[in-house]
Amino acid sequence: MPRLAHDSPAAGEVAPGQGLAVAAEALYLVNLLLLPGVGFLVLLALYLRNLRVAPPLAVCHLRQTLSASLWAGALLLVANVMILLLGGYHSPYTWMVVIIYFTTCHATLVLLGVMGLAKAMAGQCFRFPLVGRPV
Amino acid sequence: MKYQSQAVAKPYFVAAIILFVAQILFGLILGLQYVVGDFLFPEIPFNVARMVHTNALIVWLLFGFMGATYYLVPEEAETELYAPWLARLMFWIFLAAAGATVAGYLLVPYATLAEITMNNLFPTMGREFLEQPTITKIGIVIVALAFLFNVGMTVLKGRKTVVNLVLLLGLVGLAVFFLFSFYVPDNLVLDKFYWWWVVHLWVEGVWELILGAILAFVLIKVTGVDREVIEKWLYVIIALALVTGIIGTGHHFYWIGTPEYWQWWGSIFSALEPLPFFMMTVFAFNMINRRRRNHPNKVATLWAMGTAVMAFLGAGVWGFMHTLSPINYYTHGTQITAAHGHMAFYGAYVMIVLTIISYAMPTLRGRTAANSNTSQVLEMWSFWLMTVSMVFITLFLTGAGVLQAYLQRVSEAPESFMVVQEKIALFYWMREVAGVVFLIGLVLYILSFFIGNREPEAVLEPAG
Numbered sequence: 001m002p003r004l005a006h007d008s009p010a011a012g013e014v015a016p017g018q019g020l021a022v023a024a025e026a027l028y029l030v031n032l033l034l035l036p037g038v039g040f041l042v043l044l045a046l047y048l049r050n051l052r053v054a055p056p057l058a059v060c061h062l063r064q065t066l067s068a069s070l071w072a073g074a075l076l077l078v079a080n081v082m083i084l085l086l087g088g089y090h091s092p093y094t095w096m097v098v099i100i101y102f103t104t105c106h107a108t109l110v111l112l113g114v115m116g117l118a119k120a121m122a123g124q125c126f127r128f129p130l131v132g133r134p135v
Numbered sequence: 136m137k138y139q140s141q142a143v144a145k146p147y148f149v150a151a152i153i154l155f156v157a158q159i160l161f162g163l164i165l166g167l168q169y170v171v172g173d174f175l176f177p178e179i180p181f182n183v184a185r186m187v188h189t190n191a192l193i194v195w196l197l198f199g200f201m202g203a204t205y206y207l208v209p210e211e212a213e214t215e216l217y218a219p220w221l222a223r224l225m226f227w228i229f230l231a232a233a234g235a236t237v238a239g240y241l242l243v244p245y246a247t248l249a250e251i252t253m254n255n256l257f258p259t260m261g262r263e264f265l266e267q268p269t270i271t272k273i274g275i276v277i278v279a280l281a282f283l284f285n286v287g288m289t290v291l292k293g294r295k296t297v298v299n300l301v302l303l304l305g306l307v308g309l310a311v312f313f314l315f316s317f318y319v320p321d322n323l324v325l326d327k328f329y330w331w332w333v334v335h336l337w338v339e340g341v342w343e344l345i346l347g348a349i350l351a352f353v354l355i356k357v358t359g360v361d362r363e364v365i366e367k368w369l370y371v372i373i374a375l376a377l378v379t380g381i382i383g384t385g386h387h388f389y390w391i392g393t394p395e396y397w398q399w400w401g402s403i404f405s406a407l408e409p410l411p412f413f414m415m416t417v418f419a420f421n422m423i424n425r426r427r428r429n430h431p432n433k434v435a436t437l438w439a440m441g442t443a444v445m446a447f448l449g450a451g452v453w454g455f456m457h458t459l460s461p462i463n464y465y466t467h468g469t470q471i472t473a474a475h476g477h478m479a480f481y482g483a484y485v486m487i488v489l490t491i492i493s494y495a496m497p498t499l500r501g502r503t504a505a506n507s508n509t510s511q512v513l514e515m516w517s518f519w520l521m522t523v524s525m526v527f528i529t530l531f532l533t534g535a536g537v538l539q540a541y542l543q544r545v546s547e548a549p550e551s552f553m554v555v556q557e558k559i560a561l562f563y564w565m566r567e568v569a570g571v572v573f574l575i576g577l578v579l580y581i582l583s584f585f586i587g588n589r590e591p592e593a594v595l596e597p598a599g
Contacts, residue, residue, distance in 0.1 A: 092541035099456075099537050100530060107452045111444060114413070118420030 015123030017058030020050060024058070025117040028065035032072060032110055040069050060125035064116065064132045071131035072109045076102065136498040138209040140216035145499045146226050147202030148492045152581065154195035154233070155485075159574050161188040166567040170560050179241070186240050186266050192480065193264065194233045199488030200309075200345055201229075201282060204302060206495045207352045208286055212293025221285050225278045232274040236267050258319060262330055265316045272316055279310040297366040298355070301373055302348035308341030324392035331387045338484070339383060339450075343376040343411060346446070346487045350439060353494050354419065357436045359427035368418040375411040383408045386458050390467060398460040405458040409451030412443075412483075419443035431593040432497060432505035434514045438490035441522055445482025453478050453529065465544045470559070471536030478529040481521075489580075496584070502592045509587030513579055520576030527569040535562035 024046060031039030047062045054062065080098055087094030112128050119126035127135045136142065165184045167174045175184075209216050216222060239248045245266070252268035254260045259269045267275070283306060290299050315332040351369045355362055385401025419440055430436060453475040457466040466472070493514065497506045505511065542555045550558075 092538050092546070095541055096534050096537040100533055103452065103456060103533070104530070107448055110452075111416070111447070114416045114447075115420055118417050118424055121417075121421050122424030124424060 013123075015055075015057050017055030018120065018123050020046070020054055020058035021061035021120035021123075022117065024061040024065045025113060025120045028069055029110065029113040029117065031069055032106065032113060040073070043069060057120075057123065057125060060135060061116065061120050064126060064128050065113075067133045068109070068112065068116075068128040068131040075105050075109070075131075079105075138215050140219040140222075141206050141209050141495075142499060143216065143219050143222040143226070144202040144206035144495060146223070147198045147205065148496060148499070150226070150230055151195045151198035151202060151488060151492070154191050154198065156577065156581070157237070158188055158191035158195060159570075159577055161191065163567070163570050163574060166563065166570050169556075169563040170567070183240055183245070186245075187237055189264055190240070190266065191237065196484050196488060198229070199484075199492070200306070201226075203345075203349050203488065203491040203495075204282075204286055204306065206491065206499070207349070208289050208299055208302070209293075211296045211299040211352065212289050214289065214293035216285065217288035217292065218285050221281055225281050225285075228274065229278045232271050232278070236271045239268065240266075257317075259317055262316075262319070262326075264334055265330070269317075272313075275313065276310070279313065283307060283310055296362070297369055298348050298352050301344050301351075301369060305341045305344030305348060308344065309337060312336045312341065327391040328388065328393065331384055335384045335387055336381070338479075339380040339408060340377065342484060343380060344373050346442075346483055347372050347376070347411075347415070349487050349491050350415065350419065350442060353435060353439050353490055354422045356494065357430040357432065357439065358422045358425065359430075360422050360425050364425075365418075365422060368414070368422075372411050372414050372418065375407075375414060379404050379407040379410060386460075386463065389460050389463055402458070402460045406455060408458070409447070409455050412447040412451035416443040416447045428595065430504065431595045432494060432511070433593070434506075434511045434518065435490060435494035437515060437518055438486060438493050441518060442482065442486040442490055445478065445486055445522060445525070447482070448526075449475065449478030449480070449482035449529070453533075456533075465540045466536065469536045469539045469543075470532045470562075471540065474529045474532035474536055477532065478525060481525045486522075497592065504595065505593045506583070507587035507590035508593050509590055510583050511587075511593060513586055514583040517576045517580035517583060520579065521573050522576075524569045524572035524576060528566050528573070531562045531566040531569060535559040535566075538562075 024043060027039050027043040027046065029039075031037070031043065043062075043065060047066050051059060051062060080102060083098055083101065084094065087097065109131070112131070116126045116128065125135060127133075161184050164175060164179060165181065165188055168176075168181050168184065205216060205222055239252075243251065245260075248268060249255075249260050252260075252270050254269055257269050259272055260266060265272075283303075286303060286306065290303055312333050315329045318329050320326050320329070347369055351365050354360065355365050381404075382400055383405035385397045386405040388397040388401055420443070423436065423440060457463050457471050457475065497504065506514070538559050539555050542550050542558060543552065
């Protein structure tokens with residue numbers, strides 16, 4: 001039976017699909033930290049190419065990271081544009097809200113990615129709280 | 136407790152916690168003075184309260200690092216401490232020096248303290264965070280030398296592990312860079328330049344090695360993961376910390392009169408400084424996920440995970456926020472710096488000391504591995520209260536800082552410092568409320584040492 005959920009492989013053992021799971025989480029973080037957009041496109045390509053053939057562990061991480069990336073895009077881009085439009089560019093309070101919102105939201109999304117990456121490296125599935133898909 | 140001499144750590148931890156309380160009380164006084172300017176004036180002026188707040192922090196963290204070292208070095212080296220009596224003697228000398236210095240700050244004007252302690256013979260006083268009288272600084276050096284001798288001899292006679300060696304490297308660095316506090320050139324640029332060699336190279340350099348070593352030790356113990364795996368992570372983390380942190384000192388040189396190239400060096404290397412903290416978070420969560428046992432001291436594991444997360448947020452994210460030179464041009468010295476300072480110190484260093492205290496204290500107090508469940512639950516409450524309130528303190532200070540930078544520096548019609556301070560007073564009030572919640576968390580933390588002592592300790596479970 002394929003390994004999934006919270007079973008951790010023994011020391012030195014690599015779970016089926018673990019490499020792909022780590023790659024998915026790493027791309028999620030690359031999208032947030034280094035190459036916004038590019039990281040997402042590569043993740044999307046990885047998702048479309050492997051979803052039907054990959055082991056359950058990899059599928060879990062691919063689905064979660066894709067969902068979380070879409071939410072991240074919405075949270076960081078759409079919400080910020082809305083705030084700027086509603087508050088105007090010339091109000092100090094707008095900038096205060098934008099900076100605090102962006103920093104906390106972005107840092108939270110990165111931390112979730114770190115947890116996902118750690119889970120992937122340990123050969124376990126991970127559901128992103130709020131921005132992930134039900135397992 | 137495997138070795139009797141580990142017991143010398145206990146008084147260091149107790150002193151650390153007492154000074155922690157003092158630091159927080161003075162923090163609350165300071166917070167109130169921001170909005171009620173004459174609160175406790177002239178008994179405790181703002182500059183004195185600030186000195187006690189920051190100096191108490193530094194000294195209690197040093198007590199914590201020393202206690203951690205005396206606890207973990209014998210266990211890692213698999214031998215008794217070289218000279219336990221020396222550790223006990225140095226404890227009392229350090230405590231007396233710290234107590235006398237704080238009393239001096241509070242009882243006489245700073246200029247009088249400088250006069251009494253004959254600062255004119257060898258002037259070192261008057262610089263932020265290094266306000267201690269020269270005689271106290273000399274005392275710190277003596278304590279540090281005796282401490283390093285004791286620890287070094289223990290490591291030499293015992294097993295050499297990566298954890299011990301990284302810790303020792305960090306401690307030697309701590310002692311060496313403190314020596315720059317004795318170098319006070321007349322040229323103000325040089326004075327600031329070398330002042331940062333103490334302040335920055337401590338907290339964004341060698342202290343990170345100490346943090347990494349203590350975190351690695353606790354993770355080895357609570358997770359049961361192979362030492363080799365943890366050591367490899369530790370190598371990568373400390374290498375990244377040093378590569379980014381040393382030249383990252385440049386982010387303090389932007390506006391003090393140094394050559395322009397520091398704008399580039401400082402920006403590039405300090406932008407990379409979140410990397411070791413990012414790695415540390417992945418490391419901690421990875422080790423917890425790969426754990427081979429469920430250690431009964433759950434609260435120590437919680438502190439260890441909290442350290443990784445909060446250090447990443449405070450030192451990494453909030454540091455990055457204002458580290459690039461073009462941004463720092465506007466934010467330098469605003470409440471954004473205070474926001475970063477609070478969360479970084481709490482996340483990286485306060486929490487790692489509380490982690491090792493949480494791990495070590497049950498054994499130092501005669502238990503096998505952990506406190507009772509009641510005690511641990513109370514400590515977990517204190518963890519969440521202190522951590523969440525620190526997040527809010529940081530957010531309120533960030534809000535204040537952004538407004539301050541905008542109104543005072545970005546706006547087309549910049550307003551004066553004091554006018555802006557009036558406008559951001561609401562944030563200071565909210566910060567003060569969060570500070571009170573932090574104090575409640577700290578009180579619960581202390582209570583956790585006294586509650587549930589008669590109950591049986593939590594038991595070891597196999598990994599699920």
